[in-house]
Each structure stands twice: as structure tokens, then as C-alpha cells.
Amino acid sequence: MKILNGKELAGFVKERQAGLVRGMTKKPKLVIIRDSDNPVIMKYVELKKKYGEDIGVEVEDFLASSEDTVREKILAANKDVGVSGIIVQLPLKSNDNLDEILGLIAPEKDVDGLSGKGSFDSATATAINWLLAGYDINLADKKIALVGRGRLVGKPLYKMWINSGYDVEIFHRGSDLEELRNFDVIVTATGEPHLIKNVMIRPGTVVVDAGTASEGGVLVGDIEESIREREDLAAITPKIGGVGPLTVGVLFENVIAARQYFRL
DSSP, X not given: OEEOXXXXXXXXXXXXXXXXXXXXXXXXXXXXXXXXXXXXXXXXXXHHHHHHHHHTOEEEEEEOSSHHHHHHHHHHHHHOTTOOEEEEOSOOSOOTTHHHHHHTSOXXXXXXXXXXXXXXXXXXXXXXXXXXXXXTOOOTXXXXXXXXXXXXXHHHHHHHHHHTTOEEEEEOTTSOGGGGGGOSEEEEOXXXXXXXXXXXXXXXXXXXXXXXXXXXXXXXXXXXXXXXXXXXXXXXXXXXXXXXXXXXXXXXXXXXXXXXXXXX
């Protein structure tokens, strides 16, 4: 069974990016805007700050006190010629106006690709593509299930893979998850701990767990831990170091590209 080690792949990406940044006269800068410091959010913010430090990209972490402050910071960062990338770290305390808020990010600075109107695809969806390609998993002849249709993973990945001609079905709240046994590849990203049970996955399946939640202060994914103990799967992401590290790598790939191609 293959372990889909995104951390290992991200190491190669990071080394190349550090070389690119060293050769740039005007260094890229990423602005992270958030309105919370819950454990899941802070884990990913700290990963991004450390990654940026390692490759020479400045990262500004801004904690907004209100939705209006989030808006104001986005507009200010849009105008700042020293900023090459802007992300709103999700979830916000209120998602009532999320589409409008994300839509405020200048398209060429939307390095997370969450507005759906920017110059870049979703960083997490792209990372899953990179991860599977990096371990030579061919999706062309596979029946693929996406569990969850959120803006971070399910929705953009479905669009990406349908456009590539792949056989993809989305499972959402209310779907019969027992039907997952009929699929060759399962990608889950709901943030609902232990949603995917062992009995739902047949031998030979590729399992990508991109779900993240905090349970008793511990970060957990969507699948039962017993699934990772199986020897009859084709491939699976580890509990730590699967999609997450590569998502950060894609994010900074976009930050660097924004500086290079859009002169930001």
C-alpha cells in the first residue's frame, strides 16, 4: 500500500521555490486575514508563516476584529503594490457574506483560488491533483467519489476533474455513504470527524482524507483511524502530512507566480 506523503513532495517543491525567490529582486509578500484563533486555523496560519520564512517570502498575519475590518484589510492589500497574494483564512465567524468578501480580493492576488473568479485554481484542489500525480495514480480509468462539496475542496475539485473527463460523483449531506464501496478513489473533505467508516471502503481503494477538525484539542480527519491500519488499500494519506503540506506549497507557488507574471 502506498502512503501518500504530501510532506515529502512538498519538500522538493519548497527547495525549488526557495531558489526562485533568491533570484528575485522584488520579493513576494502574502497577507493572511483571519477573524479567529481557533486551533485548526492557527495550525495552518503557523504552517504558512514558517513556510514563507523558509523560502524568503514575507507573510503578514492580520487578525480582524470584525467583518468590516476584514473588508477594509482586503481593500488595503489590493492597493498595496508590495503585496502579491491575499488569503482569507477560513472559516470566518460568520459565513453569511463570504462570497461577497472573497469577491473583494483582486483576481490576480487571489492565490487561494477561493473566489472562483481569480487567476488561480483552488490551492487545496490543486494540491490533491499534485499528490495523486506525484504517486503515479492515474484517474482516467477510475470511478471517483468526492465526499463534501465545499468551496475549499469538493466544488473546485469536481469542476477540475469533470473538465478533465474523469468519472466523478459528489456525496453530500444525506447521501448514502455505503455506496462508497463502489468507487476506486475516495476524496473526503467534510471536517466531520470519523464520518467515513471502515466498512464503506473496499479493498484496492485510494483514500485521500482532506478533512480537518478539532476534537478535544486534537486535529482529526474524516476517516476512522482503523482504515489506516489496513493493508489491502491501494493508497492512503497519512494522519499528518498528507494534503496539508502540499496545499501550502501550491499556495506559495501562486504567490511567487503572482509576483513573476503580474509584477505584484
